[in-house]
Amino acid sequence: MPGLHIPDYGASLTSTIYLRGMGSRMENPVMGLYIDGIPVIDKNAYDFDWEGITRITMLRGPQGTLYGRNSMGGILSLSTVSPADDSRPTVSMEYGTANTTRIGTHFSIGNHALSVIFRHTDGYFNNTYKNELTDPYDGISLRWKWERHTTERTTVSNILQTNLSKEGGFAYRLWQDSTLNPVSYNDEGSYRRLSVIEGLKFHHCGDAVKTDLVASLQLLSDDMHMDQDYTPKSVFTLQQKQLSSSGTVELTFRRADECALWQPQTGIFAFYRHNDLTAPVTFKRDGIETLILNNANCHIPEDIGYLTITDNTMPVNSDFVIDTWNTAIFHESVFDMDRWLLTAGIRLDYEGGIMDYDCMARLHYRFMPTMTQDKELTVPYKGSVSRNHFEVIPKLSLLYKATDVVTIYTTASKGYRAGGFNTQIFSDILQNLTMNAMMKDLGVYLDRQFVSVSADNTEYDPENAWNIELGTRLHKGSFSASASAYYMDVRNQQLTVFPPGMSTGRMMTNAGRSRSIGVETELGWNPERFRSHLSWSWCDARFVSYDDGNNDYSGNPLPYVPKHTLSVGAGYGFRLSDKTLDIDATFNGAGPFNWDETGARQEPFRLKAGCRIALVFQNWEIYVRGDNLTDVHGSSFYFKSIGNEFYASCKPRTIMIGTTFKL
Amino acid sequence: MFAITAILVSCDKSEKQDEEPAKVLESTDYSGALTVNASSGTFTTDSIKVSFTATEKTDSASITLFQVKFTPRMPVTLDVTVPGIVVTKTEKGAVLTCERVVPLAMGGEFPNYTVNGFEGEIVDDELTFSLNFGSTPTSYQGKAL
Numbered sequence: 001m002p003g004l005h006i007p008d009y010g011a012s013l014t015s016t017i018y019l020r021g022m023g024s025r026m027e028n029p030v031m032g033l034y035i036d037g038i039p040v041i042d043k044n045a046y047d048f049d050w051e052g053i054t055r056i057t058m059l060r061g062p063q064g065t066l067y068g069r070n071s072m073g074g075i076l077s078l079s080t081v082s083p084a085d086d087s088r089p090t091v092s093m094e095y096g097t098a099n100t101t102r103i104g105t106h107f108s109i110g111n112h113a114l115s116v117i118f119r120h121t122d123g124y125f126n127n128t129y130k131n132e133l134t135d136p137y138d139g140i141s142l143r144w145k146w147e148r149h150t151t152e153r154t155t156v157s158n159i160l161q162t163n164l165s166k167e168g169g170f171a172y173r174l175w176q177d178s179t180l181n182p183v184s185y186n187d188e189g190s191y192r193r194l195s196v197i198e199g200l201k202f203h204h205c206g207d208a209v210k211t212d213l214v215a216s217l218q219l220l221s222d223d224m225h226m227d228q229d230y231t232p233k234s235v236f237t238l239q240q241k242q243l244s245s246s247g248t249v250e251l252t253f254r255r256a257d258e259c260a261l262w263q264p265q266t267g268i269f270a271f272y273r274h275n276d277l278t279a280p281v282t283f284k285r286d287g288i289e290t291l292i293l294n295n296a297n298c299h300i301p302e303d304i305g306y307l308t309i310t311d312n313t314m315p316v317n318s319d320f321v322i323d324t325w326n327t328a329i330f331h332e333s334v335f336d337m338d339r340w341l342l343t344a345g346i347r348l349d350y351e352g353g354i355m356d357y358d359c360m361a362r363l364h365y366r367f368m369p370t371m372t373q374d375k376e377l378t379v380p381y382k383g384s385v386s387r388n389h390f391e392v393i394p395k396l397s398l399l400y401k402a403t404d405v406v407t408i409y410t411t412a413s414k415g416y417r418a419g420g421f422n423t424q425i426f427s428d429i430l431q432n433l434t435m436n437a438m439m440k441d442l443g444v445y446l447d448r449q450f451v452s453v454s455a456d457n458t459e460y461d462p463e464n465a466w467n468i469e470l471g472t473r474l475h476k477g478s479f480s481a482s483a484s485a486y487y488m489d490v491r492n493q494q495l496t497v498f499p500p501g502m503s504t505g506r507m508m509t510n511a512g513r514s515r516s517i518g519v520e521t522e523l524g525w526n527p528e529r530f531r532s533h534l535s536w537s538w539c540d541a542r543f544v545s546y547d548d549g550n551n552d553y554s555g556n557p558l559p560y561v562p563k564h565t566l567s568v569g570a571g572y573g574f575r576l577s578d579k580t581l582d583i584d585a586t587f588n589g590a591g592p593f594n595w596d597e598t599g600a601r602q603e604p605f606r607l608k609a610g611c612r613i614a615l616v617f618q619n620w621e622i623y624v625r626g627d628n629l630t631d632v633h634g635s636s637f638y639f640k641s642i643g644n645e646f647y648a649s650c651k652p653r654t655i656m657i658g659t660t661f662k663l
Numbered sequence: 664m665f666a667i668t669a670i671l672v673s674c675d676k677s678e679k680q681d682e683e684p685a686k687v688l689e690s691t692d693y694s695g696a697l698t699v700n701a702s703s704g705t706f707t708t709d710s711i712k713v714s715f716t717a718t719e720k721t722d723s724a725s726i727t728l729f730q731v732k733f734t735p736r737m738p739v740t741l742d743v744t745v746p747g748i749v750v751t752k753t754e755k756g757a758v759l760t761c762e763r764v765v766p767l768a769m770g771g772e773f774p775n776y777t778v779n780g781f782e783g784e785i786v787d788d789e790l791t792f793s794l795n796f797g798s799t800p801t802s803y804q805g806k807a808l
Contacts, residue, residue: 299738299739300738300739301737301738301739303775304739304741304769304775305769366770367769367770367771369771370768370769370770370771370772370773371769371770371771372771375770441770442769442770443729443741443742443743443768443769443770444739444740444741444742444769445730445739445740445741446738446739447738447739447740
């Protein structure tokens with residue numbers, strides 16, 4: 001899919017998606033994910049193993065009119081095996097590099113369709129400090145679909161999808177003295193997740209109106225542990241544990257007569273999410289020394305004294321209860337006028353949220369030489385912040401069928417990415433409040449106070465984008481092609497920034513405005529037993545205005561956004577008596593991109609080769625497939641933490657052997 | 664019954680008198696100028712808050728100087744308390760005297776800035792005093808807030 005870039009940031013928690021220059025590694029996604037028409041509310045549940053997927057639909061560009069929040073980059077819609085499909089039970093097994101084992105099956109019985117997949121991998125990157133692999137994974141996904149035509153005109157279906165996984169992760173490597181060191185950290189890096197999505201769909205086709213009701217209940221329980229300094233030192237760790245429950249409902253009405261010139265669609269949507277989140281940061285001995293004591297004592301004259309903290313660990317506990325709600329009403333009309341197709345729509349979208357925070361830092365300190373014994377200091381921080389936003393999301397599209405094989409279209413559409421609350425910054429706030437409280441308790445006042453944002457400033461607004469696009473599609477026989485050019489204007493851009501003052505945290509803020517100009521093209525030619533595809537995108541995404549208070553980055557390319565994405569592949573099926581030998585080769589690449597706003601660190605364009613060779617019999621096949629065959633050593637992620645630079649390496653060469661049976 | 668009540672009231676009064684003897688002066692906050700004759704030169708800081716706190720003894724008090732510097736380039740300011748000040752009432756206020764005493768700062772005693780040569784007085788609503796913090800001559804003149 002041209003323009004779509006989903007890098008591996010170290011764990012399935014971080015399903016970062018970049019599309020048309022948009023995206024960020026924190027908080028809300030720019031692309032919506034729908035499974036059988038049910039929106040996946042939580043980005044933490046985006047990354048799961050696929051089994052029984054029958055169709056993938058990608059809508060690029062803002063889809064806000066019909067899909068609302070978090071669809072400003074596009075929509076990825078997955079359809080799964082249905083009881084109505086006349087599909088045979090399928091069992092597949094795979095084994096390969098890193099003891100990766102994948103076993104999956106999907107089948108239908110009566111009104112039921114079931115798919116299950118299990119995956120294990122030992123991991124790819126060794127943590128040299130612990131001498132163990134840092135990114136093992138065990139996960140199982142199960143999907144059950146029940147579908148029934150209750151009357152000739154009414155269909156009811158129920159979809160239950162669960163995912164349970166336990167994994168390591170965060171294989172981040174220290175970049176020091178122009179050398180990329182191996183993964184080496186001492187504290188726990190892990191992620192556990194239970195995701196349950198229960199959806200109910202109702203479809204009724206009346207004489208004049210088709211009615212669709214889609215409702216879902218979603219549960220996400222996950223627990224992440226991270227060594228935040230990613231070094232063998234005991235600096236600080238983060239746990240992020242949440243129990244999130246959501247409910248969604250969407251009711252749409254469409255005209256039953258699909259041949260009518262005017263095809264209206266009207267709907268309402270609502271969702272509610274309740275999230276209990278606890279995110280304690282624990283400063284350990286090295287962190288207490290370097291981040292807290294050194295920071296304080298460097299401002300205190302030696303002849304006055306110095307501060308000590310006698311605890312080996314200093315917990316900064318942060319508990320949050322976050323409620324988010326959204327309601328929307330939308331309408332879209334399609335006018336089919338012979339060769340012209342006009343689409344116009346609008347969505348009125350309201351979103352609100354409230355966050356209750358209950359944080360506390362506790363430590364024992366002593367000022368030397370004046371104090372003769374330790375003193376306990378407890379700093380509580382409680383309160384509540386709220387946010388409310390109203391969005392108007394229009395769309396206008398015109399399509400012209402130039403010939404039977406060529407269509408030309410132009411679209412102007414808007415989308416938005418929801419706002420939210422910065423929870424990660426609270427440890428930073430508490431850290432600074434603690435230092436100030438300790439100094440006040442001592443009667444020592446630095447000329448420069450420990451500064452951080454306050455909780456009142458932890459909310460951020462939605463980011464929204466206008467997309468203007470011109471494109472063409474061609475389809476003739478076994479050949480298909482599409483090309484589009486777009487211009488996107490992104491306002492209130494959500495950016496991860498380091499707050500002012502002596503901070504270790506980072507936060508999302510509406511700091512900038514950017515624009516993306518790009519071209520996307522896809523070609524496919526699949527005559528007889530030959531198949532080929534090419535998809536390529538070029539994107540120039542730059543800040544129009546972005547000043548973080550220290551530097552002006554206006555005009556600089558957006559970080560993490562690849563300038564090019566390329567996928568090219570070809571395959572052929574050789575007929576061998578009662579079987580077929582399929583040989584496919586692909587090359588996938590993305591880049592170059594900047595790792596930060598300054599452009600000081602860059603990743604070049606890297607192309608990775610893959611192949612699949614399969615011997616296909618009537619009811620089963622056996623295959624070998626490989627990814628990154630030339631073992632390209634690239635990086636998928638870069639960031640800074642407390643002054644250190646880190647890279648996440650791309651996965652090395654993987655070879656898998658597998659078989660699939662159709663019973 | 665009246666007699667018992669009278670005795671109880673009397674006892675209660677005498678207990679209160681034991682607990683809270685009359686102070687020479689009430690605790691008061693002042694704001695004024697602090698002048699420090701540092702080795703690098705003399706500098707004055709305005710709007711320095713000083714608390715005169717009468718202790719439980721009738722003739723004793725402490726003085727706390729808030730957020731003071733002893734050299735202009737000092738990167739921190741300190742709260743410093745001078746305890747053990749003897750208060751002698753006069754017609755218009757009180758005379759303050761103090762023997763050599765270790766001030767309190769940063770959670771404990773701060774011998775580096777041992778106070779000596781303390782002289783001060785309170786006249787009406789004005790507090791003035793001079794002292795040496797270690798070897799640093801310091802003076803203060805402030806008005807009651």
